[in-house]
Amino acid sequence: MKGTVKFIFKTLLFVLPVLLIFEVLFRLGYSPIITNSTLFDLKVIRLQKQHNKHLKVISIGSSVSLYELNSNIIVHNLHVPYYNFASWGLQISDMRVLLNCFVNDYHPRYVIIGSSIGDFISPSNDTYLNYVNTNTFIRNEFPEIFYFKNYSSIHQIIRRKHTAFPVQFDSWGGALLTIKAKDINRDKWNEHGIFPTQYTADQYRELDSLGAWLNTQHVKLIFAQAPIKASYANTAVSRQILQRHFDQCQSIIEKHGGTYLNYYNPAIFTDSLFFDQYHLQAAGGVVFTRLLVSDLKKIIK
Amino acid sequence: MLFTSITFVIFFCLFFLLYWFIFNRGLKLQNLLLLVGNYLFYAWWDWRFLSLLIASSILNYFLGISIYNSKQEKRRSFLLWIGLLQGLGTLLFFKYFNFFVKSIAAAFIAFNIKLDIYTLNIILPLGISFYTFRTLSYLLDIKHGKIKPSTDWVVFFCYVSFFPCVISGPIDRPKTLIPQLEKLRTFNYAQATDALRQILWGLFKKIVIADNCAAFTNDIFEHYQTLPASSLLFGAFLSLIQVYADFSGYSDIAIGLSNLIGFKITRNFDTPFFARNIADFWRRWHISLTSWLTDYVFTPLTIYFRDLEKTGLILAILINFTAIGIWHGANWTFILFGFLNGCYYIPLILRGTLNKKKKIATDRLLPELPALLNMAGTFILIMFTFILFRADSLAQAFDYYHRLFSHSLFMAPVIIEKVNTAATLVCILIMFAAEWLQRDKQHALQIDFIKNFPARAIIYYGLILIILTFTATRNSDFIYFKF
Numbered sequence: 001m002k003g004t005v006k007f008i009f010k011t012l013l014f015v016l017p018v019l020l021i022f023e024v025l026f027r028l029g030y031s032p033i034i035t036n037s038t039l040f041d042l043k044v045i046r047l048q049k050q051h052n053k054h055l056k057v058i059s060i061g062s063s064v065s066l067y068e069l070n071s072n073i074i075v076h077n078l079h080v081p082y083y084n085f086a087s088w089g090l091q092i093s094d095m096r097v098l099l100n101c102f103v104n105d106y107h108p109r110y111v112i113i114g115s116s117i118g119d120f121i122s123p124s125n126d127t128y129l130n131y132v133n134t135n136t137f138i139r140n141e142f143p144e145i146f147y148f149k150n151y152s153s154i155h156q157i158i159r160r161k162h163t164a165f166p167v168q169f170d171s172w173g174g175a176l177l178t179i180k181a182k183d184i185n186r187d188k189w190n191e192h193g194i195f196p197t198q199y200t201a202d203q204y205r206e207l208d209s210l211g212a213w214l215n216t217q218h219v220k221l222i223f224a225q226a227p228i229k230a231s232y233a234n235t236a237v238s239r240q241i242l243q244r245h246f247d248q249c250q251s252i253i254e255k256h257g258g259t260y261l262n263y264y265n266p267a268i269f270t271d272s273l274f275f276d277q278y279h280l281q282a283a284g285g286v287v288f289t290r291l292l293v294s295d296l297k298k299i300i301k
Numbered sequence: 302m303l304f305t306s307i308t309f310v311i312f313f314c315l316f317f318l319l320y321w322f323i324f325n326r327g328l329k330l331q332n333l334l335l336l337v338g339n340y341l342f343y344a345w346w347d348w349r350f351l352s353l354l355i356a357s358s359i360l361n362y363f364l365g366i367s368i369y370n371s372k373q374e375k376r377r378s379f380l381l382w383i384g385l386l387q388g389l390g391t392l393l394f395f396k397y398f399n400f401f402v403k404s405i406a407a408a409f410i411a412f413n414i415k416l417d418i419y420t421l422n423i424i425l426p427l428g429i430s431f432y433t434f435r436t437l438s439y440l441l442d443i444k445h446g447k448i449k450p451s452t453d454w455v456v457f458f459c460y461v462s463f464f465p466c467v468i469s470g471p472i473d474r475p476k477t478l479i480p481q482l483e484k485l486r487t488f489n490y491a492q493a494t495d496a497l498r499q500i501l502w503g504l505f506k507k508i509v510i511a512d513n514c515a516a517f518t519n520d521i522f523e524h525y526q527t528l529p530a531s532s533l534l535f536g537a538f539l540s541l542i543q544v545y546a547d548f549s550g551y552s553d554i555a556i557g558l559s560n561l562i563g564f565k566i567t568r569n570f571d572t573p574f575f576a577r578n579i580a581d582f583w584r585r586w587h588i589s590l591t592s593w594l595t596d597y598v599f600t601p602l603t604i605y606f607r608d609l610e611k612t613g614l615i616l617a618i619l620i621n622f623t624a625i626g627i628w629h630g631a632n633w634t635f636i637l638f639g640f641l642n643g644c645y646y647i648p649l650i651l652r653g654t655l656n657k658k659k660k661i662a663t664d665r666l667l668p669e670l671p672a673l674l675n676m677a678g679t680f681i682l683i684m685f686t687f688i689l690f691r692a693d694s695l696a697q698a699f700d701y702y703h704r705l706f707s708h709s710l711f712m713a714p715v716i717i718e719k720v721n722t723a724a725t726l727v728c729i730l731i732m733f734a735a736e737w738l739q740r741d742k743q744h745a746l747q748i749d750f751i752k753n754f755p756a757r758a759i760i761y762y763g764l765i766l767i768i769l770t771f772t773a774t775r776n777s778d779f780i781y782f783k784f
Contacts, residue, residue, distance in 0.1 A: 001321075001322070001488075003488050003489075003490040004321045004322070004488045006490065007488070007490055007493050007494070011497065014761075017762070018762075018765055018769070021766075021769065148307055149307055151307075151772060152772075153769065153770055153771055153772040153773075154769050154770045155724075155770050155771055
């Protein structure tokens with residue numbers, strides 16, 4: 001028995017410096033790799049440090065929600081605890097998975113999805129399950145565990161931090177897209193993404209499931225269709241595809257007691273406010289958020 | 302529950318504490334906990350096949366006792382045949398059924414006869430090749446009077462399902478493991494610390510070398526048609542290193558885990574890349590399998606063919622190595638892999654040097670030039686057969702060989718991830734150097750002869766730092782799981 005205790009004690013003593021390496025990495029800002037989205041990982045680690053316990057309103061979505069929902073305008077007009085959980089490339093199915101834990105962790109009463117057609121074009125990203133399937137307490141209080149769960153080497157962690165696209169979050173998880181005209185990639189500007197894709201029908205089903213689930217949780221879903229550049233719908237066919245998408249989303253959202261808001265309005269959102277076909281520049285985001293907030297004031301009590 | 306997963310670490314830590322602090326009061330208790338741990342570990346992979354493992358244990362337990370108690374030789378042979386048919390039949394069904402059906406159909410097509418073939422969607426039960434060989438050797442050894450059957454069912458069931466080895470070996474013989482199961486294990490501090498060193502070395506080989514090599518070899522074998530021959534050569538080299546680091550790394554971890562719970566099990570690899578001829582190589586590679594086949598296949602065959610002298614020996618070797626190939630999987634690539642390795646023995650048999658064991662000098666820092674050339678030659682011969690081992694089909698393997706021997710062999714290989722490649726090659730060098738320097742030890746990290754603790758600590762932490770820093774992006778399953 002003595003020998004066993006000595007062995008365990010010495011082993012633990014030996015392992016301790018190894019664990020310290022990771023604590024040092026964490027303190028130095030070399031966060032663990034949780035999912036394959038650098039931005040999402042950064043955001044959840046940052047959120048963990050803020051110790052939010054209760055949020056009345058949360059928003060979620062892809063880059064459209066991240067860049068176009070101006071947190072300052074939302075917080076200063078609605079005066080409610082708010083956080084923006086949006087991350088690059090989230091699909092509706094990913095939002096469904098993530099909301100399952102965000103709703104349980106933060107008990108919001110309203111969920112805003114700032115959406116565009118880009119949220120309905122790809123398959124789910126399974127790496128989010130690594131975050132969602134981790135115990136809530138560990139996820140929120142001890143995120144260092146992610147260094148060991150699906151281990152990533154220190155080499156990868158360091159390389160990821162140094163090659164990541166820089167994002168400056170505001171205090172509520174949002175970020176502004178401020179790219180000078182000369183830095184805008186012309187190809188990106190004119191790119192006309194494919195829609196619908198083979199995954200679109202699945203994403204509608206996921207939206208349906210998400211709406212139904214939020215309804216059972218007594219959380220109101222507010223679906224805000226973000227502006228799209230006028231030139232995207234320059235043919236009758238593309239206008240028809242867009243309209244079909246709007247109608248489909250509206251019927252799903254309203255079926256489950258949610259609110260559908262559509263801000264597709266080329267007259268207000270002129271080309272100069274856009275970065276590419278779907279993303280508004282910071283100035284466009286301000287216009288969009290102001291319009292949204294004026295509608296939210298009628299909904300959020 | 303991979304040995305390299307956090308789930309396994311938690312499982313093993315809990316098991317270790319229970320094993321040494323609560324269930325250490327009696328042999329029965331200790332074995333019962335071991336059996337529960339074995340089954341939990343196995344069921345974690347696929348609980349459906351646990352029943353097969355238990356059924357096989359029940360049958361072989363009673364067969365063992367019946368064979369031993371039978372006075373008539375005919376009855377003993379009959380009972381042994383039941384055991385052999387059950388073991389090999391189950392193995393054939395799960396592992397080779399579809400292969401046989403497809404091969405027969407392909408043979409008929411050669412005669413312009415199209416068969417309406419019927420294959421099954423069979424999932425291979427994990428570790429079936431390994432635990433079947435354990436039960437077979439148990440029955441054969443009882444029949445040949447080498448051992449007595451175990452009368453304690455818990456002991457026998459633990460022998461069949463011993464968790465550190467159930468998935469990928471080593472294939473321990475009953476005379477090695479059963480006596481240890483029949484005695485209460487007591488904690489041995491020196492054995493446990495050495496176990497941790499061996500586990501650390503195994504982890505280095507598996508998650509740094511094997512998994513990094515896997516990323517390169519997957520890429521090279523997937524795109525071999527577009528790459529120069531020099532890249533294919535590089536792929537063949539890395540592929541052999543990957544298999545070695547993966548399987549010997551697994552074996553090191555398995556042996557280390559066994560040591561931690563008080564068992565000493567069979568060594569599976571003995572620095573095979575320092576072998577100076579093919580016979581020497583196979584004496585050092587997957588030792589538990591080759592020695593099993595030597596005892597139960599090769600030796601009986603040499604007796605059977607003894608009148609044919611050298612031809613008989615060649616026949617026995619070829620059959621034995623074809624069996625080694627078939628054991629690895631239901632694919633013609635494995636069969637040819639085994640056969641080709643058997644062919645490599647023919648010059649040794651003809652020259653009468655098959656049993657000449659060339660010992661590696663342990664008192665020299667570097668090998669002598671002739672020894673080095675022999676090692677390199679053996680390595681190259683083996684490397685070429687491992688292209689068959691790695692290829693998906695014979696057609697792919699032959700195409701790979703064809704492209705390998707072209708003028709682009711002298712071009713610079715295409716390397717995309719230069720930093721990762723360099724790091725992997727440095728780690729391979731470290732592995733070779735450590736294994737060479739420690740060639741007379743049980744494993745490369747057996748450095749308790751260094752009495753200076755800070756010096757030892759620097760080596761341990763250095764290795765840990767390499768593991769933490771260069772672990773491959775994706776952790777892959779151990780290669781031998783599929784066998």
